[in-house]
Amino acid sequence: MSDGYSSDEMMTVSAARVLRDGLTCFVGIGLPSAAANLARATHAPGLVLIYESGTIGAKPGLLPLSIGDGILAETADAVVSVPEIFNYWLQPGRIDVGFLGAAQIDKFGNINTTVVGGDYGRPEVRLPGAGGAPEIAASCREVIVVVRQTRRSFVDRVDFVTSVGYGSGPGDRERLGLTGAGPRQIITDLGVLEPDPETLEFTLTGLYPGITIDAVREQTGWDLAVSASPQVIAPPTADELTALRDLHARSNTA
């Protein structure tokens, strides 16, 4: 907590700001869902929220705990089956932005939500698995990842590629036939990382107020490059904070 807001609030506000009004957004649960709902509650009332439960154009007004809460179906423009949401809506590239979380992410934006350590059959840590993420990462026009930054979660190479970012570098997405452009930003609780245009390696391009480059490097498991002049991102406005806290308050009492 600094200056009256937490690092998680800064992260959520920062992520919400990248969602322009009128976009269609395929939303993962947790941090991405909080940011997408904040965007809809503030500057992007026309943002179309799509959840993998088949709810298209959901307008929940509070933060759902799961991707299938009743409020999503009750407020949606359309509710379709799960095969339909993936086959008709996601696969053809109709969705502008995929908004994903991650347990582990590497310098090329590949995401691991499957296993950490050991081998696949007998891992040290068994994570939940893929869910909708591999195809969201492949087929949305672009992807934004929202994740807390720690040395454990930001690694040189992920232990398991659940969802592909830029693979092992330039040319991989094209070679693999992935139709979307891939991850455009990783938004963390310390700042913002974007792919270097040449190498596609994620580079620090934005810092939150009071966060130093060294502090970000400290929480990065690869030799993090920094753009020539990293932008200092504006702190949350009073309106943003109020809207976010309202969403949380209504969720906790619902």
Next chain:
Amino acid sequence: MAEIVSLAEAVRRAIHDGDAVAMEGFTHLIPFAAGHEIIRQRRRGLTLIRMTPDVIYDQLIGAGCARKLIFSWGGNPGVGSLHRFRDAVENAWPEPLELEEHSHAGMANRYVAGASGLPFAVLRGYNGTGLAEVTPTIAPVTCPFTGEILTAVSALAPDVAVIHAQRADRAGNVQLWGITGVQKEAVLSSERAVVTVEQIVDVLDPRPDAVVLPAWTVTYVAQVPGGAHPSYALGYSARDNDYYAAWDAISRDRDAFTSWLAVLMKSAL
């Protein structure tokens, strides 16, 4: 043609040791009461199929009912890990659990193939992922018209599907609405189907957007009000988010889980 029976009888007659069982319901309409009855009747060696194992399969796995899990996302939604699932995979407790792991898109398409009577389904997916390497039911396939390399996933053909729905009529026609997930595909891809419902009514009045499963696609219907709890039935109940949050502490600890299980085993249906 569907028979209307008690849940205990439906489970006794439809689900046998070693069966492949698909209990579907995507967050909404999860057939928890049927899962608990399977635990009470001590089924063993099941292959459990479900896109999101959720708390229901955490309970079945911890109770020792499962030999294998076919799934795509095994977390406690909005809460964290399914610790009984993790304990089985990481420590083989109470016994080893074989995994067959997919993405949601892959699982959904496997059900579509099963419901369509086809051996596999095609999608654009899995390219470059580790899943394509560890899961034998994922394979590349070449489009005969364009030459594009796509991904094939083998069909699911469960012995029995188990779902929960809002209503059925006395003939056993079933109606469900809200988030209907892959339940239609799960029922149509399975040899047998058990459906628990909130309510059996004289006449199923038509509802826009409802999925209707005609009686001749269903084997047994049982009336179990609240049978989706702590999941929910739109129009009848709300998701019990507190139960999902409270499950974390029970699931995390083998002794706490064992106590929970002892209470369930003694409970009447």
